[in-house]
Amino acid sequence: MKENVKVNNQNPTTNSAKSAPAQKQQQAPQQPPTPQPNIDNTSKEGFNLIPAMTKEEKVHVKKKNTLNIGSVLSLIFLAVIALGIVGFNITAKTQLNRRKSVLAKTENKINANIDKISSNNIILDRVKLYLDVKSNSFSHRKIIEFLTEIGERIGGISFRSIEISETLTFEISGKAPTLERLSRLWYLFGVDENVKTINLKSVSKGEEGVSFSFEGEFDIKNFSNE
Amino acid sequence: MGLATESSIKRQKEMKVVNEKIKQTRLTFSDLIIPIASGVVLIVLSFAVFIPMVSSAFEYLDEIKVTNEKIDQLEKLDKQLNLLDENQLNEDVLTSRRVIPNILLVTSFVYYVDELATDTGLEVAKIEARDALDGVSGPLEYSGVYENVIAFLDDVQDVSPYIIRLQNVKVSSNDEEVWNISLDVSGYYILDTNEEPNIYASFQLYTEYSDVVDIFKSKVEEF
Numbered sequence: 001m002k003e004n005v006k007v008n009n010q011n012p013t014t015n016s017a018k019s020a021p022a023q024k025q026q027q028a029p030q031q032p033p034t035p036q037p038n039i040d041n042t043s044k045e046g047f048n049l050i051p052a053m054t055k056e057e058k059v060h061v062k063k064k065n066t067l068n069i070g071s072v073l074s075l076i077f078l079a080v081i082a083l084g085i086v087g088f089n090i091t092a093k094t095q096l097n098r099r100k101s102v103l104a105k106t107e108n109k110i111n112a113n114i115d116k117i118s119s120n121n122i123i124l125d126r127v128k129l130y131l132d133v134k135s136n137s138f139s140h141r142k143i144i145e146f147l148t149e150i151g152e153r154i155g156g157i158s159f160r161s162i163e164i165s166e167t168l169t170f171e172i173s174g175k176a177p178t179l180e181r182l183s184r185l186w187y188l189f190g191v192d193e194n195v196k197t198i199n200l201k202s203v204s205k206g207e208e209g210v211s212f213s214f215e216g217e218f219d220i221k222n223f224s225n226e
Numbered sequence: 227m228g229l230a231t232e233s234s235i236k237r238q239k240e241m242k243v244v245n246e247k248i249k250q251t252r253l254t255f256s257d258l259i260i261p262i263a264s265g266v267v268l269i270v271l272s273f274a275v276f277i278p279m280v281s282s283a284f285e286y287l288d289e290i291k292v293t294n295e296k297i298d299q300l301e302k303l304d305k306q307l308n309l310l311d312e313n314q315l316n317e318d319v320l321t322s323r324r325v326i327p328n329i330l331l332v333t334s335f336v337y338y339v340d341e342l343a344t345d346t347g348l349e350v351a352k353i354e355a356r357d358a359l360d361g362v363s364g365p366l367e368y369s370g371v372y373e374n375v376i377a378f379l380d381d382v383q384d385v386s387p388y389i390i391r392l393q394n395v396k397v398s399s400n401d402e403e404v405w406n407i408s409l410d411v412s413g414y415y416i417l418d419t420n421e422e423p424n425i426y427a428s429f430q431l432y433t434e435y436s437d438v439v440d441i442f443k444s445k446v447e448e449f
Contacts, residue, residue, distance in 0.1 A: 071260035078264045082271065089279045092286035099293040106300040110425045113307045117423045119319045120310065123432040123439065125416050126322040130438055133389050133414065140379045140395045161398035225383065 138223040140164060146194060146223075147172060154184050156209075168220055171201070173213035179203075182210050189214065194222050296426065303429050310431070318432065318439055325442045326389050330415035335362045338388065339411055342381055347374040351406065363412035375405045387445040388413045 110117075143164055151157035151174070159174040176182040182203065189198040198216035205211075336355045343350065348368035355364030368378065375397060382390055393410040400406070432439065 068257065071257075071264070074261045074264040074268075078268050078271075081268065081276070085276045085279050085283075089283040089286075092283040092290070096286045096290050096293065099290050099297065103293050103297050103300070106297055106304070107425065110300050110303060110307070113304075114422055114425070116307050116310055116312065116315060117303075117425065117429065119315050120429075120432050121423055122319050122416075122418055123315075123322045124430060124435075126326040126442070127432060127435040127438045129326055129414055129416060130389055130441070131435075133391050137383065137391060139383065140392060140397075141376050144376060144379070144397060159399075161396065163394075163396040166393045 134225055136166070137225045138168065138218075138220050139225050142223045143170075143218060150185065150188055150192070154181050154188070156181055157185055164218075168218045168223075169216070170218060171213065171215045173211070175208070176210045176212060179205060179210055182212050185212075186214070189216065194219050299426065303425065306429060306431055310433070318442075321442050321446050322439070324446045325387060327415045328418050330362050330388070330413055332357060332362045332364075335388065335413040336364070338386070339366065339382065339390075339413075342386065343368045343378055346378045346381060347371070348378055348407070352408070355411075358412065360416065361412050361414045363410060365408060365410050367406065367408040369404055369406045371403060372399070372405050375407045378407065382411065385448060387448040390414075 144162060147159060147162060151159060154176075156177040157174060159172055161171075161173050163171045176185060186198070186200055189195050196217040196219050198214055201213040201215045203210060203212045332355045336353060340350065340353060343366075348370035351367035351369050353364070353366055355362055355366075368375075370378075379392070379395070383392060391412045391414075393412065395407070395409045397405060397407050
């Protein structure tokens with residue numbers, strides 16, 4: 001096809017050059033051949049009979065070139081993406097493996113000292129149990145001595161029973177010589193900072209004096225064992 | 227007439243050439259094969275390879291983060307362990323095991339408490355003891371003079387080599403001289419397991435509680 005086009009491209013100039021003498025020959029067939037005008041010069045320069053490309057054609061050509069470059073770029077893009085992702089994956093995996101080997105070495109080092117950890121934990125468990133028991137413990141002796149001291153301060157007060165629970169609630173019963181002294185005892189319990197709450201549970205007056213029973217709650221602050 | 231036909235033929239030929247040119251420059255399906263194929267390959271690879279690879283890479287990164295944290299933790303633990311003197315540690319283990327034993331026999335505990343009570347001048351009224359959760363407990367009743375009762379309360383808590391908790395203490399007197407004391411006494415023990423400790427568990431040096439360890443030492447001297 002392209003060869004045909006070439007032939008056709010050359011033909012118009014040669015044809016036009018050849019057709020003129022042919023006509024003249026037809027008009028005067030008997031005349032001797034005269035030297036031809038310098039047709040070769042014109043044929044060398046040539047006439048571009050193919051019209052210049054229109055804008056549309058140029059766009060078409062450009063488009064085609066662009067698309068060819070686009071296909072190359074798409075392949076490059078594909079390759080870059082593939083390499084990037086695979087590289088990222090391999091780098092991450094390699095880094096992980098390195099860190100894991102470091103971790104394994106450190107674990108081995110620690111495992112060599114596992115007995116130290118066990119011994120430390122044995123002591124620590126006991127220390128914590130001790131602190132737990134001590135945190136809620138209080139001195140029963142201090143409480144009994146506190147009650148006795150208050151009784152002695154008023155005078156004539158004797159306690160028959162003192163019951164102290166783990167939550168520091170208490171119940172005491174005893175005897176007082178008079179109601180006045182009992183009320184004084186009640187007052188002192190009420191204003192003392194070591195007693196959180198106090199309640200006169202029962203009171204009875206007999207020939208031997210006044211029997212009473214209180215219930216309430218102590219404040220651990222001053223009775224703590226710590 | 228001849229000229230007109232020649233020029234029209236020329237024009238036709240020129241048009242033909244131009245058309246050929248246009249045809250040559252026109253996009254054909256073959257020009258789009260590579261971009262479309264690469265696009266399809268990209269999509270297929272994305273779902274089949276790239277997305278799993280990227281997600282696994284991110285998982286690796288997360289794992290690296292966790293691994294680094296573990297390494298830091300273990301290095302810190304190693305430094306702490308290096309602070310412990312092995313001889314001292316073994317000695318302190320023995321001391322603490324005497325105060326809070328591995329196992330506390332009911333008989334041993336009751337024997338100790340009873341001996342303490344009789345040493346302070348109290349008489350036994352009632353002894354009961356049984357195994358409880360991580361300890362031995364039971365109600366005890368003694369009687370004696372007020373001073374001895376108070377001394378017993380003091381000793382059983384403070385002087386006792388065991389860790390003891392007193393509950394429901396009741397002190398009562400029938401007359402001025404004799405006092406009765408009833409109480410629930412609990413003694414503790416810790417059953418040590420043979421399991422290896424978890425090296426990733428939170429670790430605290432026992433030396434931070436050196437004051438308690440000193441108390442243990444003083445209690446051991448009471449035995």
